[in-house]
Amino acid sequence: MNTLVNATPTVDVAAIRWNIGLLLPHHQALPLTDGELVSLTDFLRTQTRLLITQVEQAAALRPAEDVPRYIALACTRQARDRLQAEPGPDRHGLLVHARRLARALAALCDHHDALAGVAMCLACDQPLHHGEEAIPYDHVSPSGGAARAGHIHTRCANTVRRQH
Incomplete structure (x- = not known):
């Protein structure tokens, strides 16, 4: 029996949102060590790459004139820009970079869920x-x-x- 295997790993949107909350909470972020900040930034980068792919695949299934499709694809372009940006040379620069990645990833999560009907x-x-x-x-x-x-x-x- 042949089975199809999805080449794109699935993402855990709830886990992504929880990690984003470490940087973009409703009140104040918990202090992160330098190592935790680097690890969290690496996680955000990896998940952003995966989610860009999944949002683009979901958007491709929509008609070209579909507004949610158009907006989701604009969001993937912005997320790619955030991935290509380099953090500043110090801790503050890395924190600003991580927060920008987190906001872009949060938007991707929203588009992922909206395109999936969640x-x-x-x-x-x-x-x-x-x-x-x-x-x-x-x-x-x-x-x-x-x-x-x-x-x-x-x-x-x-x-x-x-x-x-």
Whole structure:
């Protein structure tokens, strides 16, 4: 029996998001040693390369005029630029570089999930699983329109999320 093997390794988006949280938390990042920062940056680079490939493959399945496809491909180009950038010569330069990679990777995770049809909770940034209780959510912008419409877990309904 012949079986097809996916040549592109799958990514664990939840693990990627957790690692991104070490650099881009809602409040303040935990202090990282120089070695931890280097290791985390290497992880971000590896995952960015993998996710670029997966987002491009998912986008290729969409029609050329599809807006989510177009935006996802623009995101992959920006992520490639972040990968090619060199960090500054000191710890601060590496930290700035790592945070830029983390933001690009977070955007890739969002596009990966959107192209795969994964709905995310707008309060906690975790997936909404099938059968899980969720409620509609609209964050109203100052101009009066909904800035972010979607769903949140029922358990997240009373949590406060600060906008940065």
